[in-house]
Amino acid sequence: MARLNALMKDTAIYGLSSIVGRFLNYLLVPLYTHYMPKESGDYGVSTNIYAYTALLLVLLTFGMETTLFRFANDEGEKADTVFSTAFATVGTLTALFLVLLFGFITPVAGYLGYGDHHEYLLMMGVVVAMDAVQALPFSFLRFQKRAIRFASLKLLFIFLNIGLNLLYFVVLGKTSVFYVFFINLVCTGFITLLFIPDLWRIHWHCDGALLRRMLSYSWPILILGIAGILNQVADKIIFPLVYPDAAEANVQLGIYGSCVKIAMIMAMITQAFRYAYEPIVFAKAKDADSREYYASAMKFFLIFTLLAFLAVVAYMPILQYIIGAGYREGLGVVPIVMAAEIMMGVYFNLSFWYKLIDKTIYGAIFSIIGCAVLLTVNILLIPRYGYWACAWGGVAGYGTAMVLSYIVGQRKNPIDYPMKDITCYVLLTAVLFVVMEYLPAVVPVWAQLLINTLLLLLFVAYIIKRDLPLRSLPLVGKYF
Numbered sequence: 369m370a371r372l373n374a375l376m377k378d379t380a381i382y383g384l385s386s387i388v389g390r391f392l393n394y395l396l397v398p399l400y401t402h403y404m405p406k407e408s409g410d411y412g413v414s415t416n417i418y419a420y421t422a423l424l425l426v427l428l429t430f431g432m433e434t435t436l437f438r439f440a441n442d443e444g445e446k447a448d449t450v451f452s453t454a455f456a457t458v459g460t461l462t463a464l465f466l467v468l469l470f471g472f473i474t475p476v477a478g479y480l481g482y483g484d485h486h487e488y489l490l491m492m493g494v495v496v497a498m499d500a501v502q503a504l505p506f507s508f509l510r511f512q513k514r515a516i517r518f519a520s521l522k523l524l525f526i527f528l529n530i531g532l533n534l535l536y537f538v539v540l541g542k543t544s545v546f547y548v549f550f551i552n553l554v555c556t557g558f559i560t561l562l563f564i565p566d567l568w569r570i571h572w573h574c575d576g577a578l579l580r581r582m583l584s585y586s587w588p589i590l591i592l593g594i595a596g597i598l599n600q601v602a603d604k605i606i607f608p609l610v611y612p613d614a615a616e617a618n619v620q621l622g623i624y625g626s627c628v629k630i631a632m633i634m635a636m637i638t639q640a641f642r643y644a645y646e647p648i649v650f651a652k653a654k655d656a657d658s659r660e661y662y663a664s665a666m667k668f669f670l671i672f673t674l675l676a677f678l679a680v681v682a683y684m685p686i687l688q689y690i691i692g693a694g695y696r697e698g699l700g701v702v703p704i705v706m707a708a709e710i711m712m713g714v715y716f717n718l719s720f721w722y723k724l725i726d727k728t729i730y731g732a733i734f735s736i737i738g739c740a741v742l743l744t745v746n747i748l749l750i751p752r753y754g755y756w757a758c759a760w761g762g763v764a765g766y767g768t769a770m771v772l773s774y775i776v777g778q779r780k781n782p783i784d785y786p787m788k789d790i791t792c793y794v795l796l797t798a799v800l801f802v803v804m805e806y807l808p809a810v811v812p813v814w815a816q817l818l819i820n821t822l823l824l825l826l827f828v829a830y831i832i833k834r835d836l837p838l839r840s841l842p843l844v845g846k847y848f
Contacts, residue, residue: 414549461500607750665717
């Protein structure tokens with residue numbers, strides 16, 4: 369229980385920076401969708417280029433974030449040496465990437481359809497390079513349990529980013545996607561400079577033998593990361609390439625990209641959980657009760673993601689105003705994308721069995737298969753079904769990887785997950801979801817919100833009754 373309380377505390381801190389940050393970022397969605405009209409396709413351009421940067425970030429970090437936790441927790445290694453070796457690897461890859469980008473910008477921009485806007489790719493190339501350089505210091509803060517420092521830097525970036533966006537779009541009246549990328553460049557550069565004191569305190573020492581062992585561990589994680597990020601962004605990369613109407617592609621992608629923002633509550637919860645959970649998993653690997661801990665963590669992760677899913681569905685009549693009116697025609701994909709994100713989170717929880725036994729190759733295999741399913745769905749169905757194929761492709765890809773990881777994991781390193789409890793929660797969620805989806809056709813909006821709130825409270829009551837009695841809560845538990 370002490371470990372779970374520590375996990376909840378750290379998740380709350382990381383979640384604060386993630387959820388508050390994402391919530392504040394949501395303020396940018398109505399801003400962009402108001403000042404960048406749907407017909408301009410600018411929001412689609414932003415969605416497309418950010419998808420490429422997400423993929424590049426995985427390539428440049430080379431799986432070293434997870435590798436850092438694995439080797440820094442090894443009793444025979446010095447944490448500073450592990451960090452130095454990982455940082456040197458990422459720094460070398462980043463420098464090589466920038467040389468290639470600036471050297472071949474003309475053909476690259478032409479191939480991606482941005483021949484008239486080299487500056488978009490150059491700015492975001494520098495941004496992704498700085499993000500890669502920041503990734504390991506942020507991971508080292510997590511290893512050191514410096515959650516407050518971590519959250520402070522993340523929130524500072526968000527506030528600075530929002531402030532500059534308001535200045536440029538609202539005060540100065542800018543309407544071009546150029547300023548979205550320019551502001552990101554400024555904010556990322558500022559946060560990178562703030563890491564200098566942290567880097568100054570490191571006892572730098574790179575170890576060649578350690579590097580070989582780290583690379584042996586990290587390359588399957590890289591493959592896993594590439595396949596994983598493709599599951600998240602491949603649809604946004606592929607869409608303009610296969611959509612039959614090239615002129616309309618960025619418009620449709622903008623609709624999809626804006627609606628997906630509402631579904632990102634699942635990504636926020638998963639990210640917050642990962643930030644807190646990953647360091648604890650490796651530290652606890654040798655404990656006698658580790659398997660019971662992992663099983664409990666899985667159940668509570670699923671419980672709260674399902675609660676978040678229902679909350680978003682329940683208050684969709686309000687949340688829809690996050691995006692501009694011209695983009696709301698795509699809101700139907702939100703529950704589908706959230707379901708895919710839940711599957712991704714479950715897959716993340718299931719992934720530790722092969723990380724802990726140093727068999728990360730399994731993760732690479734599962735993710736490649738899942739990615740292949742997603743790519744197939746997108747390539748074959750986008751021309752006919754548009755962004756609906758993107759949403760269902762995520763479910764197919766994540767679902768495949770999740771099921772494969774569970775089946776093989778139970779054979780290689782079995783964990784007794786509470787499948788009966790999990791099934792009950794999933795079925796209850798499905799029933800409540802169907803009721804919430806049916807209500808708009810038969811009741812006015814105010815009644816829909818009231819009934820949805822009551823259904824949400826029913827789900828919370830079920831959680832309290834089955835798994836989280838109020839008396840067990842810290843601080844306030846003594847009153848129940």
